[in-house]
Amino acid sequence: MTTVVPAPQRRKTRAEADLEAAFGAIGGSLPGDFIARAAAFARFEEVGLPHRRVEPYHFTDLRSLLAAAPAPAERLAAPAEAANVFAGIDAARAVFVDGFFAADLSDLSGLGDGVSVTTVAAGLATGEGLAALGARVAADAAVSADPLVALAGAFFTDGLVLTLAPGAAMARPLEIRHLSSGKAASAFVRHAVTLGAGAAADVLESHDSPNGLDVHAHTLVELTLGAGAKATWLDHQAEGDAAARFSTLALDLADEAALDHSVVTLGAKLARTQVFARLGAKADLTTRGATLVKGRAHADATLVVTHAAPNAVSRELYKSAIDDEAVSVFQGRITVEKAAQGTDGRMQAHSVLLSDRAEAKAKPELEIFADDVACAHGATVSEIDDTLKFYLMSRGIPAAETEKLLIRAFLGEVTDAISSEAAREAVEAEIDAWIDRREG
């Protein structure tokens, strides 16, 4: 005799039910191919919001961290007031409000020859120019299986498609700015940036939303660098203190391509920043993160770096300053495939705890299938060093100022490396302001 045990029914969380209802309500009216969106949503529903037994989300259990999901924004609205951290930089600007392109706030001029830029919504309307959209995600099971990627794929309303012809160099930086209308909403954008062989571009990404607002802001970026292409990418995340920020950057670096990527996170109640990178021969990836969290916020940086061909170099340096009862998570995995002889990969994650109840969780991993590689990783958690503090105070620097100097110094390793002086100074000023607010 056999007993049939029914598969356990997983109870849907409120947030999952919200997302399901939202897709049912508006999925059919979103632009473009509904089949593809439905397939993406099905991938999400298969696993639902990930919980702690889902390995990549072990420290960031979205089932318990997300109480509900606000309804997706349905149309463009005027943005809530937000100072632009990169205002002082001469850059072209693409502005999105609640995930919709705001043409009248944007200026895409002066990017130079060989640079074409269009919006996802415009591309979906004409059916042209979107070849790059989704290609990087589809090629990588680890990316397409991710529930946040699936959600962005189901709900995206708009985004930017930036394409550089081989050899083209962008004449000035491009800022992709993400704002909120000031209403509680979920927003989903996806961008595709493709640099042809030998092309060069500097991109700034910024995210702002007001404090106290229930915003779920999703961003999915596919960045593909052709052979020998060079890019810098600086992502500044300053969401409001009640917001959830979900960022995925899916990278593909062809042979000898080089990317210098930095992400600064100093807002949001819940932030998950994930980078999936695939490196060709002699590619060079540097990615750095500075995270400042306080209150009861939770910030997660997750890296999956795959060396797929010989002699590529990757450098990962993530630092977090954690105050109050906040939690910072770092997960980093470097995978060296069998073909990737001569790989040089180094990953570092360091946290400083600014309060007794602050928490840092780090999980660096190396997965190596080639035999001639130089890989290393290190993770530390520390407090502000009393010896250093006393030394500075003994020279007359007050206690609060001393901590500020030491937190800045700790994060300096990340911010000092931002190559644009104007961008670096802007970010440093934001960090100073964050520290000052902490004292007050």
Added chain:
Amino acid sequence: MKRRCEMLEINNLHAEIEADGREILRGLNLTVKAGEVHAIMGPNGAGKSTLSHVLAGKPGYRVTDGSATLDGVDILAMDAAARAAAGVFLAFQYPVEIPGVGNMTFLKAALNAQRKARGQEEMSTPDFMRLVRTEAGKLKITQDMLKRPVNVGFSGGEKKRNEILQMAILQPKLCILDETDSGLDIDALKVVSEGVNAQRSPDRAFVVITHYQRLLDHIRPDVVHVLSKGRIVKTGGPELALELEANGYAEFAEAAA
């Protein structure tokens, strides 16, 4: 009639290690007048470094009795930064390295914090640069050392010279030198000593803590004290240092027991 206060007056100072309650200073008395240089000598474990730490306000010690005043003001109630602004300066036995904080940034932050605490205007950047260049030159401190993070990658001698540079720029009232001679070769010792001697003035007092007489050949003290088991057990002129060099500390270790 109001009694005139001496620059540093320490009366019956008792201090213990906070962590384990071990008493290190056991009723220490010391009076230092403006313009004077006092040497404090003593065997290992006598409490020399503890005295310097307690005066500078290092956390980890508990003062259980007694007082310490600078120009009549109780310094023990102040935190380390307030003491520095009041004019206390400790030249560390082991200056720490501070990665990520530039030496110049540090010097400027310290000077301006002290000026602010005293109600003075911040020093302008050109004036500050001029001051640093002049004083650094005297101490053979290179531009490169000024540009680097505080003490990072400095040799032992460079670190000690950097301490004296800070002293020269901050212009304290009371300078406490904690075994400044340790780890210095004879040339470095000369440079550091000359730096200190250049700062001697009728308005400034020095407490030079050292295990060896050698430093006192270069920085001539007015008064020499012997510290043993947390107390000053003997006070004399410069000749006392020579006597100690010849006979060692055995006598005092016994006396205080």
